[in-house]
Amino acid sequence: MQALDIRQRAMKPPLDARPRDSRVALVILATDHTTEPDYARMVASGRIGVYVTRVAYANPTTPENLRAMQPALSAAAALILPDEELDVLCYSCNSASVVIGDDAVTAAFQASKPGVAVVTPPLATCKALQALSVRRISILTPYLAETSAPVAAYFASCGFVVASFTCLGMDDDREMARIAPETLVELAREAMDPQADALIILCTALRAAEAAADIEAALGKPVVTSNQASAWMCLRLCGDDRAMPERGRVFALPLAAP
Numbered sequence: 001m002q003a004l005d006i007r008q009r010a011m012k013p014p015l016d017a018r019p020r021d022s023r024v025a026l027v028i029l030a031t032d033h034t035t036e037p038d039y040a041r042m043v044a045s046g047r048i049g050v051y052v053t054r055v056a057y058a059n060p061t062t063p064e065n066l067r068a069m070q071p072a073l074s075a076a077a078a079l080i081l082p083d084e085e086l087d088v089l090c091y092s093c094n095s096a097s098v099v100i101g102d103d104a105v106t107a108a109f110q111a112s113k114p115g116v117a118v119v120t121p122p123l124a125t126c127k128a129l130q131a132l133s134v135r136r137i138s139i140l141t142p143y144l145a146e147t148s149a150p151v152a153a154y155f156a157s158c159g160f161v162v163a164s165f166t167c168l169g170m171d172d173d174r175e176m177a178r179i180a181p182e183t184l185v186e187l188a189r190e191a192m193d194p195q196a197d198a199l200i201i202l203c204t205a206l207r208a209a210e211a212a213a214d215i216e217a218a219l220g221k222p223v224v225t226s227n228q229a230s231a232w233m234c235l236r237l238c239g240d241d242r243a244m245p246e247r248g249r250v251f252a253l254p255l256a257a258p
Contacts, residue, residue, distance in 0.1 A: 020049035022238040025080040025116075027073065027109075028092045028204070029057040033177035035092040035227060038209050042231040042247060048238055051086075053079045060171035061147055066096040073100075073108035077116075086116045088234045092204045094121040094226045095147050098154045117237050122151070124229035125200055126158045131253040132222045134198040136161045140191040141202045142168040142176040151202060166191035173205040181211035188215045188223065198222040204230075212248035222249045 024043055028035045036052055044050040055072045058065060077089060089109050091097055097105055097120035106118040129137065137160050141148050148167040156162055168187070170176055179187075184206065192199050198221055201208040208215075208225035215223045228248055235242075236255035244251040 022048045022087045025086045025089045026052045027076045038227040063099045074111045077109045078112035089116045090119040121226035124233040128224045128229040128250040136197045138164045138193045138196040138199045142170045163196040164193035176205035201225045
């Protein structure tokens with residue numbers, strides 16, 4: 001075989017400061033089927049890159065199993081673009097964020113990525129409800145009652161009145177991801193209290209973000225879902241203020257200043 005003449009260019013080509021202007025990072029569960037497709041659809045673009053790592057997690061979805069992820073969070077964050085800055089870092093697990101606590105999640109992430117803006121689904125949901133000027137809510141989760149109780153307490157502690165709370169009694173997030181979006185529309189009808197200002201559908205495993213606009217049309221009231229809210233907050237933190245009401249009413253609104 002004739003030797004190939006490989007020529008190395010003497011000078012490097014000019015480099016952009018970043019491949020994408022903004023970097024949104026996700027720490028998700030090993031069992032998560034839903035967050036990556038949702039963020040590919042709602043967040044990733046030619047301007048915003050989405051970067052993902054996973055943490056070990058074992059069902060059932062109980063407070064004890066969710067809390068067990070906490071020691072792994074800092075190391076997981078460190079794996080995302082090592083030694084490079086991130087614009088936003090989201091822990092995409094609603095129930096784990098509640099039982100671990102937003103402050104503890106932030107501390108774990110910032111130990112590896114100092115100064116990064118941290119988003120959790122319950123925090124983003126609160127921000128979305130504030131943007132919508134909502135106070136009285138109905139809540140729908142797929143969780144067991146023991147996992148749902150801390151969620152109700154979280155939103156009550158944030159100043160919201162919980163008019164009704166419906167949980168589906170499920171303990172495997174892989175099965176939660178198999179609930180069809182159109183089924184979620186019917187479940188939302190059952191869960192919505194007529195006196196509530198909005199419905200929130202909480203769990204990053206649910207494909208609820210796909211159905212948010214359809215649920216709003218069915219209920220005639222705002223709907224906020226875990227992945228929809230966290231995607232909206234991540235976009236706003238990256239300076240993307242576009243109105244996209246086809247993703248739900250909150251996507252027409254800005255993120256209020258802290």
